[in-house]
Amino acid sequence: MNKINYLLKRGSIHDRRRSGRPRTTTTTASENIVVKEIQVKNNASVRNVSAKLKQQGWKTSRSSVHRVAISSGLKSFKKKKTQKLTYDNKIQRVQCAKVLRKKFGVSKRSKKWRWHEVINTDFSGKFTLESLSNPHNAGGWARNAAEIPLTIRNRPRNKFAIGVVFWGGISYDGLIPKNGPIDVTSWLKAQVKENRQQKTYMNGRLYAKFIKEVGYKHIRKLSSTEPLFPDDPDTKHRTKHVLETIDKLFIDRILPEEGDAKFADVWPIKKVWGIIKEKVRGEQFSSFEQLKARVNKNGRKLPVSTVKK
Incomplete structure (x- = not known):
């Protein structure tokens, strides 16, 4: 009413x-x-x-x-980082894939099948001592900014992150080396001559030396067959000195002209580094030894069944 x-x-x-x-x-x-x-x-x-x-x-x-x-039931999704490919890159990928399929087979029942002999090696990105964090998730709540202590309010970061770069590989028999990846950063420091302050970077000469003195023995130790070594897609690893060194060490190879430089995102070793990085994400390390021990531990945890996939 x-x-x-x-x-x-x-x-x-x-x-x-x-x-x-x-x-x-x-x-x-x-x-x-x-x-x-x-x-x-x-x-x-x-x-x-x-x-x-x-x-x-x-x-x-x-x-x-x-x-x-x-x-309307829509959800927001962020873009994923992928390797940028031009039209020519895509055409070259298809051509390289056809060559590799013809040379090494398509299925395990094929007489040409040799993919189980492939040794895929690569350097990791830098593993830092500082934990990776999202600044949007690292905030706090207060009535005003003045009441927040500096230890909570500030998020100090080094301008140049200190960390370690590793080298490792993947094969049908497991990860290379078996006990965890190799600390390349320490190896590079050992190559610096006395009384020389300049930082040493990985170049073609040092890469050839590293594969010959360090990488090759770990590959042969794990591989049960004659390894099929694909040349690294990095341009500095395709120098004459590097190719000659690889040619002396490995009988069977996937030559540079058979593989595309843009194939880097296809090789499974990239996924291995991604898995290990995800496991150490958010952790803070007090020393390089602690960081290396954690990376090696996560590397050893990957089961052979996962590697064979």
Whole structure:
């Protein structure tokens, strides 16, 4: 009865306009255009879509676009980092794949099958002593910034992260070396001549020396067959000196002209480094020895069944 009297007094059945900014993206047409512009589109962030719709004459806002996206069952996804490939790179990949399939077989039942003899080696990225953290997840709550202690408020970082680069490989028989990857950073420091302050970097000459003196013995120790060694796709590892060294050490190889430099993301050793890095993510190490021990431990934990896949 009270509601009837209220409607008769107002002289309208429509809701009274409420305070605050009204919801703008409420019509079916406006919701459809939001979904059309944001779903499975490149660079379609809430901010970008809102700005684009405003340019088209729609009365909307970022909160309205976000609300429609959520109510439509859409989720936000971040782009994944992948290797950039040009059209020529893609064509070259297909050509190289055809050559390798023809030379080493497609299935295990093939007489040409030799993929179980492939030894894939590579250097890791830098494993740092400092833990990797997301600054967006490392904040806190307070009434004002002044009450937050500096030990909590600040996130000190070294300008140049200190860490270790490792070398390792993967084969059908397991990881190389068996007890964990090799500390390349320490090996490089040992190559520096006395009274020389300049930092030593891995070049073609040192890579050939490393494979000959360090890598080769670990490969032969684990491999039960004559290894099939693919040349490293890095340009400095394809120098004349490096290729001659590899040619003397390994009878069977995948030559540079048979493999594409853009194949680097295909080889499984990249996935091994990714698995190990994910396991140590967020950990803080007090010394290089602690870091190396942790990396070696995670490397040994990878089962042979996973490696063979």
